[in-house]
Amino acid sequence: MPEKTKKTLLHSWHTACGANMADFGGYHMPLWYPAGVKKEHLSVLTNAGIFDTSHMAAIRIEGPGAFDLLQLCFTKNLAACVGKKQSPLKPGKCAYGVFLKDNGEVIDDAIVYQLSGKLYMVVVNAGMGGRVTEHLKVRSGPRRVELTDLTDRLGKMDIQGPAAAKILGKVLANPEKTLQGMSYFSFKGEVGKTTVFGSQVRLVDGIPLLLSRTGYTGEFGFEIFMAPEHIVKAWELIIQSGRDFGLIPCGLAARDSLRTGAVLPLSHQDIGSWPFVNHPWPFALPLNPEGTGFTKKFIGDEALLNIKEPTYTYPFVGYDLRKVSVCAPAVVLDPEGMKIGDVLTCVTDMGIGRHNDRIFSIASPDKPENFHPGGLSCGFVKVKSKLFPGQIVYLRDTIRKIKAIIVEDIRPDRTARRSINEMMA
Amino acid sequence: MKGIDQLIIPDVRYAPDHEWARLEGDRVRVGISDYAQDQLGDIVYVELPRVGDTFERGEVFGTVESVKAVSELYIPVGGEILAVNPALEGSPELVNTDPYHEGWMIDVKPGDLKELDALMSQNAYVRMLKGLD
Structure with missing residues (x-):
């Protein structure tokens, strides 16, 4: 960790707006703005949110x-x-x-x-x-x-949520041409030796961008890179233009609950100093179709194929919004009360709830009438033996014990993979 | 983030764990300070004791859960629980929006009112928050 906490170039904007700030990864970052985490989380599910990610x-x-x-x-x-x-x-x-x-x-x-x-x-x-x-x-x-x-040489912000393309439609210099054909995990723009430079992709006021159809929320959206000197201007322009679409600034707390609901890992928490196997992210490995080996040689491959004491990481969902604290720390118990592992992440996704045993999101097209989800705790557990979707476990910290079910997925009806044409219409 | 001085009101006493206590007739009403709720962020769940339960000063009487964390609540004045705020079950956000009034948590029949006197004044609490003491 750096000795001194760094600030992104949007730091004074965050504090002037009344954001609650905290240190994360060596940077003093907004946890939430006065709207609050719940509104920020829900806004990304239904409209859009903008995140300062210049610390990356x-x-x-x-x-x-x-x-x-x-x-x-x-x-x-x-x-x-x-x-x-x-x-x-x-x-x-x-x-x-x-x-x-x-x-x-x-x-x-x-x-x-x-x-x-x-x-x-x-x-x-x-x-x-x-x-x-x-x-x-x-x-x-x-x-x-x-x-x-390029640490600290790139400004970066993420626009996430179903309205993201419509908002970019207002602020890009040539929106239709730029957004056209942008599939999930594609990008447009260039990066020079030092930062983003004179690319074809620009904001209306000429700021060059690298625009990437990616994100860390599970929702439709973009990560946007630019030269640091432009970031405050770009941020203010997008916030102003996005207001009509319900865009609000969002902090790290909403980012954490959104990514967990989307079953995305937090580095050094859900993945880290243990072998990268038996987890919900097999798409990050070059597995052969049978899943028995790899399609290329890479650093760590031999170790992954010869695990002596395997661990297994699974997503879980609780039965109400109450969570356990992973700093406490929290342990995983089987129904007989035996400790079988540790809780890696436990947060509350405030956009989901159960109805007749099925999880719906506020963005689910077939959600029940008058659906007002109370939120569900969710996250990841790392255990010593295999579990299967549907198995019940208990999570215990120093304060409480909660019941949870092992699942394959958490928040339903996410928008990340929707087609750009659908989201521009 | 509001300034500390805006968050602390004069007519209650404060505990080091950020609970407040106010004498109302013969009972002591208890909640958490505006500073505490501001630090916790959106409060989504409050777990409170049953009427009739008794606690010694400093014992855990419940938990307050924000999107960020789960925190235990310590009773600033020991005694019997006379009432819990029924509104918090459906509207825990009252602790955020009105921590000193609508967002109250419990009413206690105090065992020893000297425990109330031992709590901090507004000035002392502000000094503690600013790290002056």
């Missing part, structure tokens, strides 16, 4: 050895990762995976963007730019690559 780091990798280095270090098979046909990554497409140590433990998760033939950008978590750059440098060997840690 990026690394630029350029050179004839770039692809080969990423194939060695990144778990996703970049030669077979795009679409149902599993075609190779190409310029304008990005892929999610993780970087592992030789022992199969996670260094960090990341999205790899192919900018052009021999040029990639890797987006990692806050404070991880230096660590991952160093890892790539050490592992590059004789490969000809130039690595640049």
Whole structure:
């Protein structure tokens, strides 16, 4: 961790707006704004929210050895990762995976963007730019690559929620052309040696962007990169234009509850210093169709195939909004009361509730009449033996014990994968 | 985030764990301070004791759950629970919107009113929050 807490360039905007601030990944970040976490969470499910994600780091990798280095270090098979046909990554497409140590433990998760033939950008978590750059440098060997840690050289914000494309329609210089054909995990724009530069993708006032159809909420939306000097202006423009669509600024607390409901891991909490197998994110591994081995060689692969003491990570949902505290810490008990593991994440998704044993979201098209969800606790457990969807476990911290059910998915009817045409209409 | 001075009112006494207590006739009404609710964020659930339960000063009488965390509530004045706020079951957000009045939590029949005197005044609590003491 850095010795001194850093601030993003939107820090004074957040504090002037009355945000509750806290340290996260070495940055002083908004937890929530005066609207409150619940409104922020719900707004992303029904309208849209905007998040300052400038604390995240990026690394630029350029050179004839770039692809080969990423194939060695990144778990996703970049030669077979795009679409149902599993075609190779190409310029304008990005892929999610993780970087592992030789022992199969996670260094960090990341999205790899192919900018052009021999040029990639890797987006990692806050404070991880230096660590991952160093890892790539050490592992590059004789490969000809130039690595640049872009930590604090990119401004980044995420617009997430079903209204995201309509809002971008108001602020992009050439919205129809820009948004056209933007499928999930595609992007448009360029990154130079130091930051986003003179790309074709611009805001109405000329600010160049890298616009990525990705996010960390499970909802339809975009991650937007730009040069840091433009971020305050861009943020204010988008907030002003988004107001008519119900866009509100959202903090890290809503980001955490949204991503958990979407079954997405938090690096160093749900994935971390244990082998990256037996978890809800098999799509981040280059598994063969039978799931018995890998389609490429990569750092950590041998360790993952030879686990001596396996652990299993599963999503769970509780029966009301009450949660347990993972800092307490919280343990997982089987129905007989035996400890079988630990709770990794436990939050409340305020947008979901049960009706006749089925979970609905406020965004479910077939939700019951007068559906006012009370919220459900949810998260991830890591246990010593296999569990199956439908199995009941109990989670206990120092304050309480709650009942939970192991599930395959948490918040239904998420919008992340909807077609861009549908969301622009 | 509101300034500390805006969050603290004069007519109640404060405990170090951010509960407040106010003498109302022969009973003591208890809730959490505006500072505490501001730190917790959206309060989504409040777990309160049953009428008739008794607690010694400092014992846990319930929990308050925000989207961020679950916190235990410590009784600032020991005694018997005379009433719990029925509105909090359906509207826990009252603790956020009106922590000193509509968002009250319990009424206690105090065992020893000296415990109330031992709590902090507005000034002392503000000094504690600002880290001055």
